[in-house]
Amino acid sequence: MPKSRKPSKHGTPPRKLRSTEWFGRHDRDALVHRSWMKNQGLPHDLFDGRPVIGICNTWSEVTPCNAHFRELAEHVKAGVLEAGGFPLEFPVMSLGETLMRPTTMLFRNQVAMDVEESIRANPFDGIVLMMGCDKTTPALLMGAASCDLPTIGISGGPMLNGKFRGHDIGSGTHVWKFTEALKTGEMKLKDLTEAEACMSRSAGHCMTMGTASTMASMVESLGMALPTNAAIPAVDSRRKVLCRMSGRRIVEMVKEDLVMSKILTKNAFENAIVVNGAIGGSTNAVVHLLAIAGRLGIDVTLDDWDRLGRDVPCLVDLMPSGRFLMEDFYYAGGLPVVIREIESFIHKKALTVNGRTLWQNCRDAVNYNTEVITPLAKPFKKQGGIAVLRGNLAPDGAVLKPSAATPKLMKHSGRAVVFESIDDLHARIDDPKLDVQETDILVLKNCGPRGYPGFPEVGNFALPAKLLKKGVTDMIRISDARMSGTAYGTVVLHTAPEAAVGGPLALVETGDRITLDVPARKLQLHVDEAELERRRARWTPLPPHSDRGWVKLYCATVLQADKGVDLDFLVGGSGAKVGRESH
Numbered sequence: 001m002p003k004s005r006k007p008s009k010h011g012t013p014p015r016k017l018r019s020t021e022w023f024g025r026h027d028r029d030a031l032v033h034r035s036w037m038k039n040q041g042l043p044h045d046l047f048d049g050r051p052v053i054g055i056c057n058t059w060s061e062v063t064p065c066n067a068h069f070r071e072l073a074e075h076v077k078a079g080v081l082e083a084g085g086f087p088l089e090f091p092v093m094s095l096g097e098t099l100m101r102p103t104t105m106l107f108r109n110q111v112a113m114d115v116e117e118s119i120r121a122n123p124f125d126g127i128v129l130m131m132g133c134d135k136t137t138p139a140l141l142m143g144a145a146s147c148d149l150p151t152i153g154i155s156g157g158p159m160l161n162g163k164f165r166g167h168d169i170g171s172g173t174h175v176w177k178f179t180e181a182l183k184t185g186e187m188k189l190k191d192l193t194e195a196e197a198c199m200s201r202s203a204g205h206c207m208t209m210g211t212a213s214t215m216a217s218m219v220e221s222l223g224m225a226l227p228t229n230a231a232i233p234a235v236d237s238r239r240k241v242l243c244r245m246s247g248r249r250i251v252e253m254v255k256e257d258l259v260m261s262k263i264l265t266k267n268a269f270e271n272a273i274v275v276n277g278a279i280g281g282s283t284n285a286v287v288h289l290l291a292i293a294g295r296l297g298i299d300v301t302l303d304d305w306d307r308l309g310r311d312v313p314c315l316v317d318l319m320p321s322g323r324f325l326m327e328d329f330y331y332a333g334g335l336p337v338v339i340r341e342i343e344s345f346i347h348k349k350a351l352t353v354n355g356r357t358l359w360q361n362c363r364d365a366v367n368y369n370t371e372v373i374t375p376l377a378k379p380f381k382k383q384g385g386i387a388v389l390r391g392n393l394a395p396d397g398a399v400l401k402p403s404a405a406t407p408k409l410m411k412h413s414g415r416a417v418v419f420e421s422i423d424d425l426h427a428r429i430d431d432p433k434l435d436v437q438e439t440d441i442l443v444l445k446n447c448g449p450r451g452y453p454g455f456p457e458v459g460n461f462a463l464p465a466k467l468l469k470k471g472v473t474d475m476i477r478i479s480d481a482r483m484s485g486t487a488y489g490t491v492v493l494h495t496a497p498e499a500a501v502g503g504p505l506a507l508v509e510t511g512d513r514i515t516l517d518v519p520a521r522k523l524q525l526h527v528d529e530a531e532l533e534r535r536r537a538r539w540t541p542l543p544p545h546s547d548r549g550w551v552k553l554y555c556a557t558v559l560q561a562d563k564g565v566d567l568d569f570l571v572g573g574s575g576a577k578v579g580r581e582s583h
Helices: 028-040 069-082 108-121 136-145 173-184 189-199 211-221 237-256 266-279 284-296 302-309 326-332 335-341 358-362 422-428 529-538 549-557
Strands: 052-057 086-091 126-131 151-155 162-164 167-169 387-391 394-400 411-419 441-444 477-479 513-517 522-525
Touching (some): 052 069, 069 126, 126 136, 126 237, 151 237, 211 266, 211 335, 266 335, 302 394
Parallel strands (some): 126 151, 411 441, 441 477
Antiparallel strands (some): 387 394, 513 522
16 A cells, blocks of 8 residues: 655645556556566565656757766666655657757757656656756756646756867857858868867756756756756766755655645746846746746746846856856856845745755855856846847847847947848858948848747857958847857847748838837837838738648747747646546
């Protein structure tokens, strides 16, 4: 018979273990469930009422960020066993930024479905989410949130610092820099080949404050991971210890019935938004947090991002906005130090997976390097949040990362130079005959959720080669796309509605005048409404990207950027009710 469980510490009596519906009976179906599992050498006492812990693993050799997860999973299993649980590892589709085409964002919601249905269909009482590369983190959190079981997150950790000819280099950030240097002749192909090996020299995700590091920080600041999860390098033995302790802790969470919805409250999301500003985090966190909140029915909007981030300074001097890398961030004290510094901005009583509040976890953190993590009184940059822009060019909003932008371009009017698609951009951007000046504003269309399809990271496209050769380092770029968290520049992203659904961006023509005013949060197209109506009447939608499969379903149901880019029928959750028997 199932063993008794401890009373919950969090206000509700413990629920009956789901796994007893599979393993705790003595009928034909339970015999089938236990017997077939025993072919893996599992002793009978594992089925005697122990909490069954599902370890959701995104290991894959085509996801280099997560390629060390096999070893980390063994440490999670050891922790689960030590705490009296029964660990069962299961795979889900893995999303790797470096290889997948056309973009991993096309598949984020598919993985969330995979996670949700895998959890609900199997005898799990608690879940450990193993995530590292950019989209694996939000996908796993979204799927698990729709089931709302006790859940803990583990990030894979960043790579060691890149080292190239006596200098630290950052994955992603230096990709853009080296590519531009190749165009100008500053670097040769042999230099680039050498840099490749120097940049990615250990297991782990990007070691800049890109999307992977940002989302690992969001997991910790949301309270969904143990303290220090965000920054421990992937190959540091302390990452293995964290995995082991997470395995132990999830068993206790099941006994306490500490489900995701008790942790992921509105206050938790507000804490994460503030932390994103303080670390100079990726703009990609915007769509991911909106989508995760949507799975829990929590009202988080673009306005929350602007309201909460407007006054938060950036404290962390990391690439792409600064000098250092995630390894340095960890040695300086990591995310707990940042949270301690921004004490006045956070909800201190927000609960975390270890049963303590966010503030209890961080109040005694020590800053060991004030160059890497600057004090609140002397911040690295005065403005660290995400700016949300509105106007007739983005009635439902667009975003910009001030800490990565050029100050003199934050208020600028210029002539639009328009590219109708990514193919049009590739064909013309480096043409010496392109009519473009450094004061112009580059506009890229049809790269949003439906237009590409999949909402790719092409919004930080390279500047025209002829301007790079003149020493131009930044221009305003506007698109309905995303950009890599490792990128930089004065880039307006996520313009909603996107061009592919007939948003105002679709109507912009070369020669139109556009004004960007970040302090006033304005993005204005200076074309009168009558002319826009004439253009709207001439506009025709793109042909369908596919007549079958996932792409067809995605394009038919995906929401816009301001809604998190989830599929409309996946918003909300269905819990983890045990389904009917299969025999």
